[in-house]
Amino acid sequence: MKTTGDQQLVKRINRSVLLRLLRIQPGLSRAQLAQESGLTKSTVSLLVRELIDEAWITESDTVNAKGAGRPSTPLQIDGRTRALVGVEVAVDVLRVACVSLAGKILWSTEEPRQGMEPVEVCQQIACLVARAHELLLSWGLQLTGLGVGLPGAFDETTGKVHFASNLGWWNVDFLPLFTAALKQVKLPPMPVYVQNEADTAALSEYEFVEGTPSDSLIFVTCDVGVGAGIVLNDRLFTGQYGGAGEIGHGILQINGPLCSCGRRGCAETFFGARTLDKLTDPSSGGNYLGVVLANLWTTFDPSVLIVGGPSCAKYPGLITRAQETLKAYSAGARMPAPPVRPARYGLLASAVGAAALVLHRQLRPMQAPTGYATNPGAPVSEDTL
Numbered sequence: 001m002k003t004t005g006d007q008q009l010v011k012r013i014n015r016s017v018l019l020r021l022l023r024i025q026p027g028l029s030r031a032q033l034a035q036e037s038g039l040t041k042s043t044v045s046l047l048v049r050e051l052i053d054e055a056w057i058t059e060s061d062t063v064n065a066k067g068a069g070r071p072s073t074p075l076q077i078d079g080r081t082r083a084l085v086g087v088e089v090a091v092d093v094l095r096v097a098c099v100s101l102a103g104k105i106l107w108s109t110e111e112p113r114q115g116m117e118p119v120e121v122c123q124q125i126a127c128l129v130a131r132a133h134e135l136l137l138s139w140g141l142q143l144t145g146l147g148v149g150l151p152g153a154f155d156e157t158t159g160k161v162h163f164a165s166n167l168g169w170w171n172v173d174f175l176p177l178f179t180a181a182l183k184q185v186k187l188p189p190m191p192v193y194v195q196n197e198a199d200t201a202a203l204s205e206y207e208f209v210e211g212t213p214s215d216s217l218i219f220v221t222c223d224v225g226v227g228a229g230i231v232l233n234d235r236l237f238t239g240q241y242g243g244a245g246e247i248g249h250g251i252l253q254i255n256g257p258l259c260s261c262g263r264r265g266c267a268e269t270f271f272g273a274r275t276l277d278k279l280t281d282p283s284s285g286g287n288y289l290g291v292v293l294a295n296l297w298t299t300f301d302p303s304v305l306i307v308g309g310p311s312c313a314k315y316p317g318l319i320t321r322a323q324e325t326l327k328a329y330s331a332g333a334r335m336p337a338p339p340v341r342p343a344r345y346g347l348l349a350s351a352v353g354a355a356a357l358v359l360h361r362q363l364r365p366m367q368a369p370t371g372y373a374t375n376p377g378a379p380v381s382e383d384t385l
Contacts, residue, residue: 011047013366014039015047015051016363016364016365017037017039018033018037018051018057019057019077019363021036021037022075024212024213026074026077029073029074030044030045030048030073031072052078055082056077056101058075058076058080077101079104081140082100082144083098083100083101083136084144084145084146084147084355085098085133086099086149086200086352086353086355086356087149088149089125089148089150089151089197090113090310091113091223092224093111094110094121094125095351096129096131098136098355101144101359103204103208106136106139107135110347111128118161118169118174121167122177122180125148125178125181126182126187129185129187130185130187143190144190144191146358147193147356148178148192149194149195149196149199149201149350149353149357150164150174150195150197151197151225152165152167153196153239153241154194154196154242156194159173159174159175159194160172162242162243165260166224174194175192175194178192178194179192195238196229196238197221197227197350198219198221198227198245199245200350200351201219201229201343201349201353202228202230202236202353203357203360204219204344204349204350204353204356205343205344205349206231207356207360208352214302215233215303216231216301216303217306218230218296218304218305219308219349220247221307222272222273222289222311222318223309224274225272226248226268226292227246227247228245229245229353230300234364236360248266248267249261249263249267250266251264252265252266252267252292257269257275267292270288271285271286271289273311273314276311276314276315282314282315282317283315283317283318283321284321285321286317286322286324287321289318289322289325290322290323290325290328290329293307293325294325297326301338304339304341306341307340307342308342308343309347313346313347319340
């Protein structure tokens with residue numbers, strides 16, 4: 001006999017299946033959703049009605065009239081009522097983006113980080129989110145959830161930042177501080193998700209893509225720190241404690257330059273922003289970036305490599321040099337390397353991806369840990385997926 005909890009989980013899974021199908025194939029009818037999902041027509045009809053009532057999806061004004069049967073109504077994700085907010089905590093600045101469910105940027109802002117201490121950073125983020133929330137309300141939009149990208153290893157199971165060396169943070173209980181700051185600015189309870197900023201950047205390319213996304217991609221972000229967001233088999237690969245993708249602290253030279261993490265010879269010391277700014281030819285750092293891309297290629301065999309971040313915006317030749325280096329390794333191995341391209345959202349990649357993190361977690365109820373509400377101890381709203 002199934003319990004109520006079991007039934008609610010099955011319902012959430014079925015709802016997420018329909019939403020994911022419509023994100024990949026906008027315009028499917030109820031009958032087509034039933035065929036694609038394997039659910040019964042009655043179940044699909046009931047769930048579609050709920051999703052329409054909750055402004056997750058909408059019916060198209062046009063109808064499909066094929067054959068002698070009853071005309072069908074195309075369905076699509078509703079981008080008119082719900083919105084997401086994403087925040088990137090960079091080393092020197094904070095970036096915030098309001099994003100539609102389809103990945104359209106509705107509003108964004110950037111401001112210098114005003115303090116170094118975790119409490120100060122949390123309070124500044126909370127004020128920015130409150131500002132974004134007020135704008136969304138004025139536009140008649142409902143804030144569905146909040147995502148945050150941090151430059152360090154974040155452990156979802158504990159809500160702790162294990163290390164963010166460029167912020168000077170080690171073993172910071174980030175989630176309690178952040179939820180307390182959100183409560184102080186009187187934001188309503190909502191799901192809150194946190195992840196490494198390179199991971200969120202990867203989701204900007206994975207969740208907000210037309211058609212079926214690649215089954216694997218890697219996003220390399222180049223700033224003061226260097227990191228990689230890795231998507232494999234439809235989920236983020238974050239490692240045991242959230243440290244996967246910390247490629248900036250992979251060793252490129254034994255006993256090389258001293259890194260902010262305390263080790264020597266890390267990749268960050270060869271093409272991190274502080275190093276690039278000192279070079280006569282900053283694009284030469286792309287040679288080392290190309291080596292890292294080659295290592296990521298041979299380790300994960302991704303469909304595509306994406307490179308972004310402030311260093312790429314400041315020094316466009318960085319990506320070009322990295323592509324040339326990767327091409328040389330590819331030729332030597334006589335194997336085709338994956339394509340390398342710049343980030344679609346530019347400097348907002350991590351912030352937009354933090355918004356995408358909300359969808360990524362909510363549309364995968366069997367994979368995702370429970371989201372955090374803005375009020376510590378409060379449950380995540382049941383109308384989320």
